[in-house]
Ligand SMILES: *[C@@H]1O[C@H](CO)[C@@H](O)[C@H](O)[C@H]1NC(C)=O
């Protein structure tokens with residue numbers, strides 16, 4: 001970071017709605033406040049590190065929300081590291097806004113290609129992540145969190161990419177959580193056995209390790225088992241969903257997870273997990289996720 005938090009606060013802070021300051025690990029965080037909701041957005045790794053509202057209690061389990069953009073293929077096909085490079089890069093704060101009518105706050109982070117990123121991936125791109133706090137309807141009692149990812153091709157050549165918004169949603173007990181899907185078209189891939197499954201997925205439960213890429217999913221997914229009865233993950237632009245929980249054994253082998261952490265989250269990730277998205281010169285793709 002070449003700008004101090006105080007300097008960023010002078011540029012991007014908005015009285016009562018947006019504050020900037022050092023967060024965990026000394027990294028800069030943008031803090032959004034809206035009625036009973038609060039979100040803390042970090043400019044590197046995980047991005048939305050907290051989202052709290054009275055109705056949700058704490059929807060995200062601590063430092064557990066990240067985005068990745070994998071510009072080439074998937075898994076063994078892709079030349080880049082498993083989760084791409086976007087999440088490991090410092091993003092800059094591009095803008096903060098507050099709607100003058102209803103005080104809805106938002107922040108946009110920007111990651112642009114430069115000589116360093118081009119050594120990893122040769123293309124010219126701009127990625128924008130906008131996080132907004134708002135209410136679904138005026139009289140609703142709970143807040144909502146909206147995350148929008150924009151990928152722009154600003155170079156002369158087309159490129160393809162994949163990616164996901166990797167949410168870790170806080171559940172009381174993963175063994176009792178349920179992900180409910182409607183009208184799934186019927187193809188998914190079990191990433192543990194590497195098998196392509198041809199059957200409709202209607203619900204996913206977590207009695208064991210789950211790592212499922214569900215292709216072509218309707219835009220609304222329900223998750224039961226949070227502090228609140230039901231959470232809706234709404235997505236736009238992202239065709240697929242990845243559902244993941246490591247359960248006991250896998251969790252024990254993961255250096256960045258505490259042994260019992262698996263019980264308290266499930267990942268329901270809006271994703272591009274099957275067919276890569278192709279962008280021509282000057283084209284922009286938009287994907288979004290709303291939690292409410
Ligand atoms: C390129 O961007 C990355 C990510 O923001 C940053 O870490 C790096 O220092 C930049 N490199 C140059 C040469 O500007």
Ligand SMILES: *[C@@H]1O[C@H](CO)[C@@H](O)[C@H](O)[C@H]1NC(C)=O
Nearest residue numbers: 135136137138139140141142
């Ligand atoms: C809340 O708003 C919805 C539509 O936005 C309306 O149908 C409903 O009656 C409202 N409820 C109350 C308690 O005002």
Ligand SMILES: *[C@@H]1O[C@H](CO)[C@@H](O)[C@H](O)[C@H]1NC(C)=O
Nearest residue numbers: 075076082191192211242244
């Ligand atoms: C899918 O499985 C492969 C091979 O087991 C693993 O390396 C990769 O991390 C898994 N992908 C996800 C998204 O978990």
